[in-house]
Amino acid sequence: MTRISILDHDRCQPKKCNYVCIEYCPGVRMDEDTITIDEKTKKPLISEELCSGCGICTKRCPFKAISVINLPEALEDPVHRYGQNMFELFGLPTVTEGDVIGLIGPNGIGKSTIIRILSGELRPNLGNFQDPPGWDEVINHFRGSQLQNYFQNLSEGKVTVVHKPQMVDKIPKYVKGKVEDLLLSIDSKRTDEVVETLEIGEIMGREISNLSGGELQSVAIAAAALREADFYYFDEPTSWLDVRQRLNAIRVIRSLAEAGKSVMVIEHDMAALDAMSDYVHILYGKPGGYGVVSNRRGVRVGINTYIRGFLREENVRFRDHEIEFKVKPPRAEEEGEVLVEYSKMIKSHAAFSLNVEEGTVYLNEVVTAFGPNGIGKTTFARILAGVEKPDEGNVKRKIKISYKPQYLSSDYAGTVEEFLYANAPSYGSNLFKSEIMRPFNLEEILDKAVNELSGGELQRLAVAVALSRDAELYVLDEPTAFLDVEQRLLAAKAIRRIIESRNASAMIIDHDIIFIDYISDRAMVFSGKPGVEGRAGSPTELREAMNTFLSETGITFRRDKETKRPRVNKPGSFLDRQQKEMGEYYYLKTE
Known part of the structure; x- marks a missing residue:
């Protein structure tokens, strides 16, 4: 079993604890360099080769800054590690033209690291942070996979990337002027189409500094989608958006894939992720410690697998319980005090x-x-x-x-x-x-x-x-x-x-x-x-309220037959037309 040791540098305060981890480490007491002091940072360095995994340092640390993690035996060949006692990533998602690939998993599990690697901002070191490999070695590491050609083109500067950031509320600090100044400066033939789809025509003359969170999100999506690139990355594109705006964003993102582009999204709204993605990769591990990218799955199967918490093909249980969705009976109007x-x-x-x-x-x-x-x-x-x-x-x-x-x-x-x-x-x-x-x-x-x-x-x-x-x-x-x-x-x-x-x-x-x-x-x-x-x-x-709301937006939902989670019906599909004819926009009573 492989073992990694993680030190949270923000929480570690050796001046206050006087290195209790070193004092109580059995390896150090046996004159081994199991834990030493980094001369630059003055913080502990834990040798994963010498660490016995006893866990004494994790229990003694008053700031809970140390984690010793036993990795599953199947994990080999990391894609990237930031340094000794730092986060480690195993695997990368598949990048394919004409598809929207969704990433689903907890925060701090490596999603940002993945996009930094795929965008060329960060070259994967394959776990060798002391003597990082060159592009030739990286490309050879991924030979036989779709990522081989991707990294070959990336290393030669043949891949262009557009990134829609997560924290859109910070955009006004860096982008000044009016919305139209930003979007028209991109000089795209699709400007009118994207503006109309996202319904942002009324704010084109507004100052970016005066936009709400939802308006900033829509403008950020528009600015990303209008740029010409090979690979598009959208980080949480539905935050601050209402249900109708989310559907509009989904349409714009899907249009990029339909034009043959490669698109990747990080999204925590499972209904939105379901509607915009073709495939998903589940990420699991220990937030801040290590992250593992699972095999690619179809979007419905992938989200249902995430809900169950068990990866059958990999034989990995990453959650000890299944997320349960229940169809609740209507609440009586006069029920309760x-x-x-x-x-x-x-x-x-x-x-x-x-x-x-x-x-x-x-x-x-x-x-x-x-x-x-x-x-x-x-x-x-x-x-x-x-x-x-x-x-x-x-x-x-x-x-x-x-x-x-x-x-x-x-x-x-x-x-x-x-x-x-x-x-x-x-x-x-x-x-x-x-x-x-x-x-x-x-x-x-x-x-x-x-x-x-x-x-x-x-x-x-x-x-x-x-x-x-x-x-x-x-x-x-x-x-x-x-x-x-x-x-x-x-x-x-x-x-x-x-x-x-x-x-x-x-x-x-x-x-x-x-x-x-x-x-x-x-x-x-x-x-x-x-x-x-x-x-x-x-x-x-709830069901009556949802029916009223969704009928105004023209969106219909159904329940997944296996998990009972709400799913968006594709506009114009058989179920969409059937439910609209019946006036059942949320889900059918028989579901």
């Missing part, structure tokens, strides 16, 4: 007005709210949370509310642990550890600076802090943004467990259909004209 009621409300801004129908939220229920961007969902959440007041109407009874806003600030100068001490009232309690710390995996980021967190880490922290407060209603605005598939479902379970144990309720705004299907008891639909006027219906049974 009333937590809060609100009257019909009106709220107007300079160029936008929101009308909300009266509604009720019951104890121990999760109500989700969905609809197009710019339609008033965040305004409604802010009214419930008491951040804004309606011009007309009111929330009939004051209750304790915990609010997680849509856009998160990472300006806090201290560490995550310091932030939790200051903002999470129950931090340090056993209840916090079991209900929040473990599900959101906060222990691994406690020593990180808040202003250095990734989008997913910041989201986990914000949701955790909101849930740590003692409240009767938890209002969470887009809690799944930047979270991977498993983190989204773990968050759903944690939210459900917390509201039931505290006899509370939750109002959640989100666009991920699978997350909404997984967590909702009831739902409310927002409609109208984005940026002009919005209408919010009363909370109603």
Whole structure:
């Protein structure tokens, strides 16, 4: 069995612990150089050849900076390793012309490393970080596979790559001017077609610095798709987009493959990944330690395999449980005790007005709210949370509310642990550890600076802090943004467990259909004209609400026969036409 040792340099603080890992290492006590000190960084270096895997250093390290991982015997010939005691990647996905290849797996598992390698930004060292091989050796390593020709062309500069980044909210820092200045400067014949498909014509004259998250995402997709390249890479292209916008993005991305281009996407919305991909590769391993790229599978089989957590061909179980989707019966309208009621409300801004129908939220229920961007969902959440007041109407009874806003600030100068001490009232309690710390995996980021967190880490922290407060209603605005598939479902379970144990309720705004299907008891639909006027219906049974919403967008869903997960029907397909004729846009009653 191969063994690797990983040192988290951000968490390792030898000045505070005085190298307890070296002090207690049995190998060091036997005068072996099992753990030495790096002269440059002054941090430990663990010899994987001499390490016995006893685990004493991992247990003694007060900052939990060391991991000793026993790899499956089948893992040989790594594609890349960043250095001693650093992340290692095994395998690469297949790149084929005319196909959209999807990557699905947890954050920190090597997806960014893969795209850096395939884009030519990072030459794979085949595990030899001390004396990296040249291109000839790399090409020879992949002989007989499709990657041989790919790397041959890449090494000769014959492959051009376009990359749509994950953190689109940072685009205004680097790109100035109007949307039309950016898109028209690309000088593509497809500009009008892409602008129309993405429905961004109305914002062409707007300054990029004034765009919302969803608008920035659409513009970033357009800018990437309009450039001429051989290989297109889209990192989380549906974040911040509503359901209709996601379908538009899927159409643009698929059009590139239909034109014979090679396309690769990282996507955590399984419904969107299903609709846009031809094939998928599952990535598994230990986040931050090592990642393994599985064999290529057809998109339906691949996603179902990921849900089951077992790779039959490789004989690998990467999760100890299967993700279960259940078709829940409709909830009775008068079921349960009333937590809060609100009257019909009106709220107007300079160029936008929101009308909300009266509604009720019951104890121990999760109500989700969905609809197009710019339609008033965040305004409604802010009214419930008491951040804004309606011009007309009111929330009939004051209750304790915990609010997680849509856009998160990472300006806090201290560490995550310091932030939790200051903002999470129950931090340090056993209840916090079991209900929040473990599900959101906060222990691994406690020593990180808040202003250095990734989008997913910041989201986990914000949701955790909101849930740590003692409240009767938890209002969470887009809690799944930047979270991977498993983190989204773990968050759903944690939210459900917390509201039931505290006899509370939750109002959640989100666009991920699978997350909404997984967590909702009831739902409310927002409609109208984005940026002009919005209408919010009363909370109603999920299937009825989904039918109303999807009929307005012209999208139909079905349930997968094996896993019961929601799947998008291809526009114009037999099922799409059949369900539209029956008025069943979400799924058939017989499913």
